[in-house]
Amino acid sequence: MTALAVQELTVSLDHSPVLHGVTCAAAAGGWLALIGPNGAGKSTLIRAAAGLVPYRGTIRLHGADIRSLRVRDRARLIAYVPQEPVLPPDMTVGQYVLLGRTPHLGYLGGPGRHDRERAAAALERLDIARFEARRLARLSGGERQRVVLARALASEPRLLLLDEPTSMLDVGHQQQVLELVDGLRKEAALTVLSTLHDLTVAGQYADELVLLHEGRVAASGPAAAVLTTELIQLVYAASVTVTAGPDGRLVVAPLRPRS
Amino acid sequence: MRPAGALAAAAIFLVAAALVGVMVGAADLNPLATAAALADKIPFVHLHSGLSSLDKAVLFQIRLPRVVLGVLVGGLLAMAGGGYQGVFRNPLVDSGLLGASAGAGLGATLAIVYLGGTPNAIPAAAFIGSLAGVAAAYLAFAATTARGAMSGMASGGTATLLLAGIAVGSFLTAVQTFVLQRSTQDAQAVYSWLLGSLSAATWQQVTSVLPYAAISTLVVLLHGRHLDVLAVGDEEARALGLRPAMIRGIVVASCALAAASAVAVSGLIGFVGIVVPHVARRLAGPSYRSVLPLSLLIGGGFLVLADTLARTVLSPAELPIGVVTALVGAPAFVWILRSTKAAGT
Numbered sequence: 001m002t003a004l005a006v007q008e009l010t011v012s013l014d015h016s017p018v019l020h021g022v023t024c025a026a027a028a029g030g031w032l033a034l035i036g037p038n039g040a041g042k043s044t045l046i047r048a049a050a051g052l053v054p055y056r057g058t059i060r061l062h063g064a065d066i067r068s069l070r071v072r073d074r075a076r077l078i079a080y081v082p083q084e085p086v087l088p089p090d091m092t093v094g095q096y097v098l099l100g101r102t103p104h105l106g107y108l109g110g111p112g113r114h115d116r117e118r119a120a121a122a123l124e125r126l127d128i129a130r131f132e133a134r135r136l137a138r139l140s141g142g143e144r145q146r147v148v149l150a151r152a153l154a155s156e157p158r159l160l161l162l163d164e165p166t167s168m169l170d171v172g173h174q175q176q177v178l179e180l181v182d183g184l185r186k187e188a189a190l191t192v193l194s195t196l197h198d199l200t201v202a203g204q205y206a207d208e209l210v211l212l213h214e215g216r217v218a219a220s221g222p223a224a225a226v227l228t229t230e231l232i233q234l235v236y237a238a239s240v241t242v243t244a245g246p247d248g249r250l251v252v253a254p255l256r257p258r259s
Numbered sequence: 260m261r262p263a264g265a266l267a268a269a270a271i272f273l274v275a276a277a278l279v280g281v282m283v284g285a286a287d288l289n290p291l292a293t294a295a296a297l298a299d300k301i302p303f304v305h306l307h308s309g310l311s312s313l314d315k316a317v318l319f320q321i322r323l324p325r326v327v328l329g330v331l332v333g334g335l336l337a338m339a340g341g342g343y344q345g346v347f348r349n350p351l352v353d354s355g356l357l358g359a360s361a362g363a364g365l366g367a368t369l370a371i372v373y374l375g376g377t378p379n380a381i382p383a384a385a386f387i388g389s390l391a392g393v394a395a396a397y398l399a400f401a402a403t404t405a406r407g408a409m410s411g412m413a414s415g416g417t418a419t420l421l422l423a424g425i426a427v428g429s430f431l432t433a434v435q436t437f438v439l440q441r442s443t444q445d446a447q448a449v450y451s452w453l454l455g456s457l458s459a460a461t462w463q464q465v466t467s468v469l470p471y472a473a474i475s476t477l478v479v480l481l482h483g484r485h486l487d488v489l490a491v492g493d494e495e496a497r498a499l500g501l502r503p504a505m506i507r508g509i510v511v512a513s514c515a516l517a518a519a520s521a522v523a524v525s526g527l528i529g530f531v532g533i534v535v536p537h538v539a540r541r542l543a544g545p546s547y548r549s550v551l552p553l554s555l556l557i558g559g560g561f562l563v564l565a566d567t568l569a570r571t572v573l574s575p576a577e578l579p580i581g582v583v584t585a586l587v588g589a590p591a592f593v594w595i596l597r598s599t600k601a602a603g604t
Binding site: 073110 | 481488490492494495497498499501544546
């Protein structure tokens with residue numbers, strides 16, 4: 001079943017076109033990864049799905065056009081984690097994760113017991129309950145990413161938008177975070193749309209890849225269809241080898257160009 | 260400190276400061292008798308204070324309105340400062356930066372020079388001038404960001420608004436100086452107003468401020484939670500279902516109203532709006548759900564104490580209260596800068 005359906009998405013920022021008629025879809029509980037060179041429009045697609053940039057075309061979530069949803073209803077369904085989330089340094093982890101409940105609160109209401117329970121459950125699930133009283137300024141990179149995911153999870157979304165969730169992390173913490181996201185989507189029937197700059201990682205975790213090139217879809221489908229030497233040469237102007245790793249998944253390794 | 264405990268402590272501080280303000284002054288009132296006279300005003304309590312009718316007049320017609328006005332002015336200035344800091348995500352912002360003080364100064368100057376400075380004209384003109392100053396800053400900001408509105412709002416929005424406020428403030432101050440240069444005989448009256456004073460406090464001033472104080476306080480306090488969400492930035496706040504531009508408009512308008520009504524009856528009193536919210540943050544953390552009510556209480560107490568100093572140190576002469584708050588506030592400001600730097604923001 002299709003959870004997220006993006007059709008003919010066209011976005012212009014400051015009067016210059018960024019995306020031209022992009023169409024892609026993610027199955028319910030699936031993980032769709034956007035790949036492509038810098039400036040290809042990956043983050044813009046994520047932000048359009050979060051309702052943060054004006055666009056032409058349609059974005060549907062479980063059949064509903066997200067443009068027809070009220071801002072707060074949309075925020076309940078879709079959680080957005082930007083590439084560099086703003087973490088107010090003096091706020092505690094507990095307060096920050098509780099912000100994830102915002103879409104569930106009335107305009108003049110405050111968080112109640114149910115909201116605190118959901119936030120506590122998210123802290124528990126991401127194994128950071130012991131940091132609850134710690135200030136955000138005092139977290140390491142890996143802890144920060146888990147705290148941000150906990151905030152996203154606390155809002156109980158159907159769609160999780162992740163813009164480069166691992167770009168600031170070392171390889172070990174990258175794996176930790178990606179495994180967490182993978183576990184969460186399976187448990188909570190959460191659909192994930194993320195950008196991932198590491199092609200090997202994208203092939204390992206996502207069910208489907210969309211390769212963007214200058215705002216258009218250059219290729220889409222399972223990793224085997226998208227991660228080919230030719231396509232990567234064409235889109236990234238990079239020489240790589242694509243081989244099957246020990247687990248059968250593809251490994252994209254850069255190859256030094258012969259001069 | 261937990262927010263509830265901090266609120267209780269701040270409330271006790273406010274009451275204690277108010278009592279000090281009522282007891283201390285040129286006319287030597289017996290503290291016990293003063294307390295009895297105050298308690299006598301509480302419904303169902305009947306006490307004989309033994310104060311002479313002259314003492315009672317000093318207490319109820321001079322000191323008490325001044326203390327109550329000080330509580331209102333200090334609370335409103337501190338709360339407005341805290342609100343602005345939340346809206347602009349910057350702990351160093353104050354009403355003065357948004358054209359409010361310059362507008363009030365121009366309004367009061369015009370009233371003194373062209374309307375003869377009647378007691379009713381100055382507060383009204385300062386009130387209107389203060390609101391007009393903020394409105395002009397907001398319009399200047401809107402004009403600069405009308406092009407490419409979405410991206411402009413998201414990125415440099417708050418910095419742009421502050422710069423617009425500074426530009427508008429400089430312009431209004433220039434106009435004020437121009438007006439004053441043409442009418443130098445009014446300089447004394449204008450400068451004494453600019454330095455701030457509660458010496459003309461009356462119950463009539465208290466009742467004229469009260470409705471604006473009540474409305475702005477209610478609206479600002481109800482938006483504490485929204486300011487906490489704004490702390491993660493406009494883009495993430497929007498993704499959480501908030502409308503940052505709308506929240507910013509509501510809170511700025513309410514804070515402008517709060518500061519304008521305070522300035523109207525007191526003149527320009529600096530630093531309260533920066534120092535007090537910072538103390539509130541130190542007490543109970545950065546959440547605006549506690550910073551705003553704490554600022555209201557601590558600001559009220561702080562200004563009454565500052566005013567008590569202002570009217571006693573050089574007694575029988577009075578020091579402008581703006582001088583006292585600046586003498587205390589400027590060093591505190593440096594301390595804030597240091598600690599803000601240490602916190603890595």
